[in-house]
Structure formats: C-alpha cells, structure tokens
Amino acid sequence: MAERGLRYVALDYGAESGRTIVGRFDGDQLSVEPVHRYPNTPVRMGGTLYWDFARQFGDIVAGMRKAAADGPVHSVSVDTWGVDYGYIDARGRLMGNPVHYRDTRHEKVPEEAFKVIPRDELYMATGIQHMSINTIFQLLSEVHAKDPMLEQAETLLMMPDLFNHFLCGVDVCEYTEATTGQTVDPWTRDWARPVLERLSIPTDFLPEIVQPGTELGTLLNEVADATGCTGARVIAGASHDTPSAVAAIPLASPSTAYISSGTWSLVGLEVTEPVVTEASLAANLTNEGGYGDTITLLKNCMGLWLVQQSRKALWPGEGAPSYEEICDLAETGKQWTAFVDPDDPRFLWPGDMPTRIREYCEETGQPVPFETADLFRVIFESLALKYDWVVKQLGAATGRDIDRIHIVGGGSQNELLCQMTANASKREVVAGPVEATAIGNIVIQAIASGELRDLTEARELIARSFPMKTYQPKGFFWREPQERFAQLMEKDG
Numbered sequence: 001m002a003e004r005g006l007r008y009v010a011l012d013y014g015a016e017s018g019r020t021i022v023g024r025f026d027g028d029q030l031s032v033e034p035v036h037r038y039p040n041t042p043v044r045m046g047g048t049l050y051w052d053f054a055r056q057f058g059d060i061v062a063g064m065r066k067a068a069a070d071g072p073v074h075s076v077s078v079d080t081w082g083v084d085y086g087y088i089d090a091r092g093r094l095m096g097n098p099v100h101y102r103d104t105r106h107e108k109v110p111e112e113a114f115k116v117i118p119r120d121e122l123y124m125a126t127g128i129q130h131m132s133i134n135t136i137f138q139l140l141s142e143v144h145a146k147d148p149m150l151e152q153a154e155t156l157l158m159m160p161d162l163f164n165h166f167l168c169g170v171d172v173c174e175y176t177e178a179t180t181g182q183t184v185d186p187w188t189r190d191w192a193r194p195v196l197e198r199l200s201i202p203t204d205f206l207p208e209i210v211q212p213g214t215e216l217g218t219l220l221n222e223v224a225d226a227t228g229c230t231g232a233r234v235i236a237g238a239s240h241d242t243p244s245a246v247a248a249i250p251l252a253s254p255s256t257a258y259i260s261s262g263t264w265s266l267v268g269l270e271v272t273e274p275v276v277t278e279a280s281l282a283a284n285l286t287n288e289g290g291y292g293d294t295i296t297l298l299k300n301c302m303g304l305w306l307v308q309q310s311r312k313a314l315w316p317g318e319g320a321p322s323y324e325e326i327c328d329l330a331e332t333g334k335q336w337t338a339f340v341d342p343d344d345p346r347f348l349w350p351g352d353m354p355t356r357i358r359e360y361c362e363e364t365g366q367p368v369p370f371e372t373a374d375l376f377r378v379i380f381e382s383l384a385l386k387y388d389w390v391v392k393q394l395g396a397a398t399g400r401d402i403d404r405i406h407i408v409g410g411g412s413q414n415e416l417l418c419q420m421t422a423n424a425s426k427r428e429v430v431a432g433p434v435e436a437t438a439i440g441n442i443v444i445q446a447i448a449s450g451e452l453r454d455l456t457e458a459r460e461l462i463a464r465s466f467p468m469k470t471y472q473p474k475g476f477f478w479r480e481p482q483e484r485f486a487q488l489m490e491k492d493g
Helices: 053-068 109-116 119-126 135-144 159-168 175-179 193-198 221-227 241-247 278-283 305-314 323-331 353-363 372-398 415-425 436-449 455-465 479-492
Strands: 007-013 017-025 030-039 043-045 048-050 075-079 085-088 155-158 214-218 233-236 256-261 264-271 286-289 295-302 404-408 428-431 469-471
Touching: 007 053, 007 159, 007 241, 007 436, 017 053, 017 436, 030 053, 030 436, 030 455, 053 159, 053 221, 075 159, 075 436, 085 159, 109 119, 109 135, 119 193, 119 278, 135 193, 155 159, 159 175, 159 214, 159 221, 159 233, 175 286, 233 436, 241 256, 241 264, 241 286, 241 295, 241 436, 241 455, 256 372, 264 372, 278 372, 295 372, 305 323, 305 353, 305 372, 323 372, 323 415, 353 372, 372 415, 372 479, 404 415, 415 428, 415 469, 436 455
Parallel strands: 007 075, 075 233, 256 404, 404 428
Antiparallel strands: 007 017, 017 030, 043 048, 085 155, 214 233, 256 264, 264 295, 286 295, 428 469
C-alpha cells in the first residue's frame, strides 16, 4: 500500500509565465499550493527571438528549492508549451538557446514544404493541424539555412524533455509533447521518419519516445543539492500543457467539449482514436497525444494573447489595468460592432495588436473600434464566436452532439468570456479548475506513484476537491452575430 500524503511538484511552464505548485493527496481531497511564480520573457538577439533557457532552468531550481523547504518531495514533473526544442551535443551540453515559436524564421516555410509533400498529404500522415509554428517547419527552416547544429547535434529534445535532461540526465521525448510538432505518426506513436526524410530533415538525433507517466529516474546530484529535493523522482508526465490540463477536467460525458484557456485557447474533445478524415482536414483539427491512451482532438486557437498584446501596446509602462479591469472596460463597449478571426496570421506575432485589429476591421468593411472599450469588446466577442465555430466543427467531425463546454486554465476566471461563450454557443459552460495544467500534472504523478489507480479516479478526486462555476446561456440574440462571423470565416478560408 502506497504511503498517503506524498508531495508532488508540478513545474508548469506557460508561454507567458511559469509556476511551481506543490500537490498532496490526503486520501480524500487533493490540495495544491503555488510556491513560486515567475515571468517567461523571450529575448531578441541578432534579429532572432529566443527563449532564455538558463534563466528558465534557474526558475525551476528556485521553485523546487521553495517546495523542498516545507518537506520531502516525492517526484517532480515538467510541462510546457509545445513545438519548441533545443539541441544537445555529444558532451551533454546545450548548443544554444531554443528559438521561440513566434520568431519569423519559419513564416514562409510551409509553402516550400508543400512543394515536396502536399498539405493534404502531410495532414493525413501526421493528423496535426497546419500552423507555421509547428516543429516540422522550424526544422525545415534550419535545413534551408544549412544550420550547422543539424549535423553537430547529438540529440534533439522538446522543451520539457530539455529540462528533464538537466534535471536527471535522461534523454527521451515524451509522447504528448512530441506530437505537437507534426513530426509523429498518430497510429504508430513513433516519429514519422518517412515524412521527415522526404523533407531532408535529419532523424538520427531523434530520441526514443516514451508514454506519459514514465518515471525517468532520480534527480542529478547537483540538482538535488541545489534544491534540497534529495531522492526525488523525475516523471515524464503529459508534458505538453494541454493534455495535462485535459487530464484535470472532470468531463461530464464524451459529448463535453473543453477549452484550455490561456495565451492560447485549445478547443477540443477527448477521443480514443485519431480522427484523420476529410472533415477534420477541412476544419484543420489536430490529433495530439493525450494521457491514458487518449487523443486530444482539438483546434489550437489564438486566445488571450490578443488581450495580452493589446494591453502591452496601450499601456507600455507602469500603470496598466488588471485583466479584471479590462473585462470591466469591455463590458461598457459597443456590442457586436465588429469581429475578427483570432487566428488570422497577422495576430500571431508580437507587436501593436490594437492597430492590427483595427486594420483587419477596415479591410473587411466593418466599423473600426477606435475606442479602447470597443476594441476589447471586439476581442472577447470574437473569441466566444470562434469557440462556438470550432465546437460545431468538432461535432461535425466526430458525429457527437456536444451539449456542454468545460473551460479550464486562467481564462476560466474570466467571467465575461465564460458567459459570452455560453451565450454564443447556447450551451452550458462549466469553469474551473484554474490551475488545471498543474493539477493534471500532479495527478499523473500520483498515478505513477500508486496513490491513485487511474485517470477516472483522479478526475473524481478533482471534481470534489476544487470549486467550479456553471454559466447558463442568457438571451438568444446571438444568431445575427453568428451569421456575420460565419461569413467572415468563410471569406477568410
């Protein structure tokens, strides 16, 4: 019988910030405690946008040290955003800072890739939605640039696996993270080597893919000494943050859609087999690996990034309003004046988001939201309408009659967006838990330790351990906005 009350540490690294959260199961309730939070800010050097890996690892070490200050740590597990990676040389050293997915080096690369492998064929071989940020296009940009690291590297590691390399010295790629980059065969769950080889992308530096929940080993001595986490195990959980979040969702039924809402909005369904069909291709749906022999069938949509970048542009110094204050401001804006497709390519890159939104509205013949309140109103209404649009696509691709939407992550605290999503979709919306990614990370560790039997038991535990809020649709007056938004989406292709 496993000991009750083991302490698990989730090292949850998002695109905007990171957090260290300690979780503990007392036999009835799961408790989580954030012990360290920190920004995750990229650095531009020489015209390239990089992640500051040394600082990122330093924050992980600092968080683990704080976690160990209150008691022994049984295990740790890292989850991060998807698609980005770094190279390790033959001596185990990092060969340079990983390039940020919002760097423009791969912006035009898909067009070249499709000359070799047509877009439809690439999708059918990988089941992953087309996005220029995908790992496969980042790698191809290096092939075209004749980057010497392609020949010099011993191992390619995705971001969470890169952290694991320096935590415990084991070089593997965890399945859920590996799938994000369009480099994995969704049926064999191994590298799509024939696809990569056709694009002249090397494959000899690709490590073994392991399933989520795999124990990799214990911390390196230098890490244990620096953190106080002596003897702690390193678990390769569902190391892409989306499947970690999905693991924490007490899904009411197979007809419940989910939205993992943060910088990105991941809108999806949990399925047991890849859905790679003409319908999923037309909808540009993605089949990413999930925990427990599941597939997270989803669409990766631009999320609160539009709000984050608009806030940064409008209030570049100190004194920027809180996100709650921005929601209050948006509520005063004019209703249904204009909409944007949040996934228009112009919104992907950092910069002056308000100007881009206004230009989009002007180009599409809509009223331009010059007032700040109207601008944010446009963003939130567009996000809600996009969620409804994608949920309908998911239903059509799977034949499921989706009756409920479960929102987790930071966006689940946004009452305005949650209510708009219920209104736009005419579906019940359940919001919470907020720290779903870290909670999913922790319960996967608890399953690996033997404290929990399986994901079913974990989700039952989560449902009784954390508060959730339900939103019912109010007013049924979104038909005209839905029609306008649909026309916009069809026009954009």
